[in-house]
Amino acid sequence: MAPRRFTDIVHCRHPIVAAPMGAVSGGRLAAAVSAAGGFGLVGGGYTRDRAWLERELDLARDMAKVGVGFITWSAAAQPDHVDLVLERRPKAIMLSFGDPAPIAAKAQRAGIAVICQVQTVAMARDAVSKGADVIVAQGTEAGGHGAACATLPLVPAVVDAVGDKVPVLAAGGIADGRGLAAAWALGADGVLLGTRFYAADEALVHPAAKQKVVTEDGAATVRGSAVDLIRGYHWPASFTIRTLVNDFVQRWNGREDDLARELATEMPRYAAAAEAGDFDHAAVIVGEAAGLVHDVLPAGDIVRRIAQEAADVVARLAVR
Numbered sequence: 434m435a436p437r438r439f440t441d442i443v444h445c446r447h448p449i450v451a452a453p454m455g456a457v458s459g460g461r462l463a464a465a466v467s468a469a470g471g472f473g474l475v476g477g478g479y480t481r482d483r484a485w486l487e488r489e490l491d492l493a494r495d496m497a498k499v500g501v502g503f504i505t506w507s508a509a510a511q512p513d514h515v516d517l518v519l520e521r522r523p524k525a526i527m528l529s530f531g532d533p534a535p536i537a538a539k540a541q542r543a544g545i546a547v548i549c550q551v552q553t554v555a556m557a558r559d560a561v562s563k564g565a566d567v568i569v570a571q572g573t574e575a576g577g578h579g580a581a582c583a584t585l586p587l588v589p590a591v592v593d594a595v596g597d598k599v600p601v602l603a604a605g606g607i608a609d610g611r612g613l614a615a616a617w618a619l620g621a622d623g624v625l626l627g628t629r630f631y632a633a634d635e636a637l638v639h640p641a642a643k644q645k646v647v648t649e650d651g652a653a654t655v656r657g658s659a660v661d662l663i664r665g666y667h668w669p670a671s672f673t674i675r676t677l678v679n680d681f682v683q684r685w686n687g688r689e690d691d692l693a694r695e696l697a698t699e700m701p702r703y704a705a706a707a708e709a710g711d712f713d714h715a716a717v718i719v720g721e722a723a724g725l726v727h728d729v730l731p732a733g734d735i736v737r738r739i740a741q742e743a744a745d746v747v748a749r750l751a752v753r
């Protein structure tokens with residue numbers, strides 16, 4: 434039987450969580466995932482755009498069934514946006530990349546569960562000491578921002594360190610039921626997926642970018658910082674962003690100092706490419722799990738398929 438520690442906290446059926454991908458995971462995606470028995474999170478991201486946040490929270494409709502994720506270092510600078518989210522009373526908030534303490538304390542006072550995404554064992558211990566109710570152990574295979582440890586060794590190490598206190602979810606490189614069954618085998622209670630849901634019908638992504646994920650191989654991704662620099666985001670150096678390899682990252686990753694001198698011409702060029710759906714130049718922000726994504730589907734079908742595949746894997750292993 435599937436572990437129930439996580440699902441009991443957020444009251445969902447399947448321990449399959451759609452990541453709060455900033456500006457990608459809107460209210461419709463989160464609601465569709467939760468309606469299918471998973472748990473959907475709206476991607477509050479940098480929380481720069483209050484109107485976007487308000488609209489997507491409206492689209493999520495029943496806030497008691499979904500969560501909202503923040504990029505912690507950015508959200509700390511926009512406390513009014515955090516307050517707006519907490520007033521809507523989501524089932525949980527998720528904090529990634531930064532000190533969770535101040536926002537976690539606010540959420541706890543409001544009786545809202547706190548999910549913290551971490552990249553090392555030390556970060557997991559720290560987050561639990563600051564009130565995390567759930568830990569997401571994110572391996573370097575993940576799409577978007579992350580660090581250096583791979584999922585396979587990181588997840589059991591985090592389970593060993595904090596799994597007796599809180600449930601642990603595995604993230605990074607997981608896109609199907611085999612990955613969920615593997616996460617269970619490592620001692621995790623469930624999984625959190627970004628790249629798979631990037632190619633969901635409801636994801637707020639240009640159709641051409643979704644098609645890239647379907648056709649590209651997981652080996653065609655790389656970590657770097659040029660994509661942050663060109664978008665005007667000042668990330669702590671310990672975190673890089675994984676994207677598909679394209680002309681832009683091939684030219685500029687590792688040459689961020691040179692890019693910094695060219696921003697006046699390169700920034701508008703990049704913004705125009707993103708607007709036009711030119712993904713040889715604009716980034717497709719996904720991880721190595723792209724190699725497992727072969728179709729664009731409604732989010733609910735993704736949840737149901739992963740749940741069924743994982744049950745089949747467990748049944749197959751049981752008769753060996």
Ligand SMILES: Cc1cc2nc3c(=O)[nH]c(=O)nc-3n(C[C@H](O)[C@H](O)[C@H](O)COP(=O)(O)O)c2cc1C
Binds near residue numbers: 503550575577626
């Ligand atoms: C397009 C994209 C945007 C992301 N944005 C965020 C974000 O705003 N906040 C966050 O906590 N994680 C973000 N992530 C990382 C996810 O939370 C998660 O760790 C990752 O997607 C898991 O790995 P996977 O992509 O292999 O499924 C993002 C991931 C992707 C693919």
